Each structure stands twice: as structure tokens, then as C-alpha cells.
Amino acid sequence: MKPESSTEGISREVLASLVLLAAAVLALVLANSPLHDAYERFLATNVQLGVAPFALTKEIHHWINDGLMVIFFLVVGLEIKREVIRGALSKPAAAMLPIVGAIGGMVVPALIYASVNWSNPEALRGWAIPAATDIAFAVGVVALLGRRVPPTLKVFLLALAIIDDLGAILIIAFFYTSELSYQALGLATAGVGALALLNYFNVMRTLPYLVVGAFVWLCVLKSGVHATVAGVITALMIPLSSPKKGVDGPLPALEHALSPFVSFIIMPVFALANAGLSFSGMSTNDMLSQIPIGIALGLFLGKALGIYGAVRGLIASGLGDMPHGASRRQLFGTAILGGIGFTMSLFIGQLAFPDPDTTAEVRLGVIIGSLLSAVAGYVVLVTSQGGPASGFEKQQ
Numbered sequence: 001m002k003p004e005s006s007t008e009g010i011s012r013e014v015l016a017s018l019v020l021l022a023a024a025v026l027a028l029v030l031a032n033s034p035l036h037d038a039y040e041r042f043l044a045t046n047v048q049l050g051v052a053p054f055a056l057t058k059e060i061h062h063w064i065n066d067g068l069m070v071i072f073f074l075v076v077g078l079e080i081k082r083e084v085i086r087g088a089l090s091k092p093a094a095a096m097l098p099i100v101g102a103i104g105g106m107v108v109p110a111l112i113y114a115s116v117n118w119s120n121p122e123a124l125r126g127w128a129i130p131a132a133t134d135i136a137f138a139v140g141v142v143a144l145l146g147r148r149v150p151p152t153l154k155v156f157l158l159a160l161a162i163i164d165d166l167g168a169i170l171i172i173a174f175f176y177t178s179e180l181s182y183q184a185l186g187l188a189t190a191g192v193g194a195l196a197l198l199n200y201f202n203v204m205r206t207l208p209y210l211v212v213g214a215f216v217w218l219c220v221l222k223s224g225v226h227a228t229v230a231g232v233i234t235a236l237m238i239p240l241s242s243p244k245k246g247v248d249g250p251l252p253a254l255e256h257a258l259s260p261f262v263s264f265i266i267m268p269v270f271a272l273a274n275a276g277l278s279f280s281g282m283s284t285n286d287m288l289s290q291i292p293i294g295i296a297l298g299l300f301l302g303k304a305l306g307i308y309g310a311v312r313g314l315i316a317s318g319l320g321d322m323p324h325g326a327s328r329r330q331l332f333g334t335a336i337l338g339g340i341g342f343t344m345s346l347f348i349g350q351l352a353f354p355d356p357d358t359t360a361e362v363r364l365g366v367i368i369g370s371l372l373s374a375v376a377g378y379v380v381l382v383t384s385q386g387g388p389a390s391g392f393e394k395q396q
Helices: 006-031 036-043 060-085 092-116 135-148 151-175 182-200 206-223 228-237 250-274 290-317 328-337 342-352 356-382 391-395
Strands: 046-051 054-059
Touching (some): 006 036, 006 135, 006 250, 006 342, 046 060, 054 060, 060 151, 060 206, 060 228, 060 250, 060 342, 092 290, 135 151, 135 328, 135 342, 135 356, 151 228, 151 328, 151 342, 182 228, 206 228, 206 250, 250 342, 290 342, 328 356, 342 356
Antiparallel strands (some): 046 054
16 A cells, blocks of 8 residues: 555645535535425435345435444544554553543533533433544644644644544443344344454455444444444454564555545535534524533533643643643644534434434534634634644654
């Protein structure tokens, strides 16, 4: 596999972010145009896959959220495994800063949301919505800034976003699971066992993992656990290295092949299906209701304070080092960008509030919080200067 140069990587990150933004804007335009009804009818159209009695029938909207997004989570799982074994999370000292930052960036937004919605037990189901960070948008904003942001901060933000995604996956698995079908769960467990055997016997072909992974996805879909968890489990079973010294396993090639598909098709399609917020009939009271305010404050304030506060506390304790070449202001600006929740926040919002009326409130809060975080983070970073070289380079 030909290695990707840093310039190519940055260009792709920027382009992917622009495509995702264009899809979100198009969704808003469609939701507020004469095409609104056609847009909603299309997403509600039933599509059957398979042949009876082995057929699944779901709305297009559900196929996107339960089907296409499995591939997104498969790639997230591949990234997590690679970073833990070979990348920025492979050394405990280097991993400590983004791990602690990610934890702070999940806990504080959840607490802010809960404090705003404490009087409404039903609204409290959305506590995890502002706890997520959108990798594509956050890294894309940093890529737009180029050399204004030290490379160590880019690595920090990417590692933090990956850990954040892992946290979101665990939250989905444990807190947004409906009634369980133990029969389907048992079959899914058998499928995971088959994946483990493929890994144990060093099977280096990708196809067997994907075939068994598809079976696991189907069983998990029927079990009551959200189906996207199957994507991560499958990814973690795919070998990173071959038994032959110096030879890669199938994981790097699969990640390389799927990443553009996820960045330029799956995520924009998800945005097109889930970001369509209609402003028709929306009043000031709707905009200032508890759910959107809790989400927006959680993303904009909670992420910035949680990430920066946790990281600065670790550095002050002597257990972590300031990223090399970065100033405190640049670190704070990067923490603000963690509040761009968009894709993952909308996804969790769909699970927390399937009711269409509440979905509009979720979309409003996510869009406002993510937009404020993107603009504020960009302004802070573009007006910042780097700091003195310090200990982070010892961890590289």
C-alpha cells in the first residue's frame, strides 16, 4: 500500500469536511423548501433486502442509520486497533493526555446537559448527545489551519477523537439498548467466536472476516443491541500484522480502501438523512427549550472546559506534558474544536429520541453547538502563537 503523504492527507481531510458540510447544508435546504414533503417521503420509503423468509424490510432512513453506519463504525474500530497497537495510543505515556482529555470531554458535557434537563426525566435520555466529537469536522478544521497548529496538537486531537468514538460506542452498547433477544444475542456471540478463531489461526484474507461480520451484524440487529456495535467488534478481530515478519495483515489495506468511501459517501449520506431541520413553525420558545440548550451548552462549553481542564490538570500534576511547540491558547482552541459533535451527536440523538418532534430539537442543539465550537475554535487557533518546546516530544 502506497503511503499517503502529509499533504495528501490534509487535502483529503479538508475535502471530506467540505463534502460533509455541503451535505448538511443541502439537508437544511431540502427541509425548508417546497421539496420538504418529498424529502421526508423518500427517507420513509420501505426497502426490502433479501428473499422471504430471510428478508429485512426497513425505511431508507433506518437502512442508513443501521446499515451504512456499520461500515463507518467498522473503520472507527480499525483506526482504534491501529492506534492502540502502532500509533499515538501505543505508548502509555503518550496516550495518557488524549485519554484523560477524552474522559473530561465526555463527562463535563453530560453533566451540563443533565443539569439543564434535571427536571425532565424523559429529556435526561439525551445526556450522551453532547459527549461525542466528530472526527471529520474537527480534524478538517485543524487541517484548514495548516502550519498554524503544531503537529503534536493534530495528533492529540485525532487520538482524542478516536478515544471519544470508543466511549460513544460503549455508551450506545450499554445505555441505548432496547429489549434483548437472547437467541439472537447467542447467535451473535457464536459469530464473534468464529471471528476470534479466524484471528487465532492467522487467516490473512479479508473476505472471511467480512462474511462472518455481516452475520454478526444481522444477529446484533435482531438482538436489541444497536447493530453498529457489530462493526467495531469485527474490526477488532481483523489482524493488523501477518505472522511473516515485516508483513502487514489485512487491516491496513481494508482501512485504506474503506476510509474514502466512509468520508465521501457514508458520512455525507448520513448528514443528508439526519441534518434536515425544518424551521417552519419553530418559535423562540422551541429554540430555548431544555433539550437544544442542554446539547448546545454541553458541546460548546462542556467540551472545551472538560477537555482543557482535564488535560491542564494532568500537566499540572506532572503526569503529562504540554504538546511540543504548543501554547496554552492553542491547546484551548483545540479543546473547543472537540465540541464539534455533528455526526456522532446526531447519531446518538436518534437513539435517545426516536420521536420526530424531539428529533428536531436534537438537530437544533447539535447544529448550534457544533457551529459555535467550529467558529470559536478556529478563531482562537488562527489568532494564537506557538509555545516553547516542551516535554511532549519525549513521548513521540
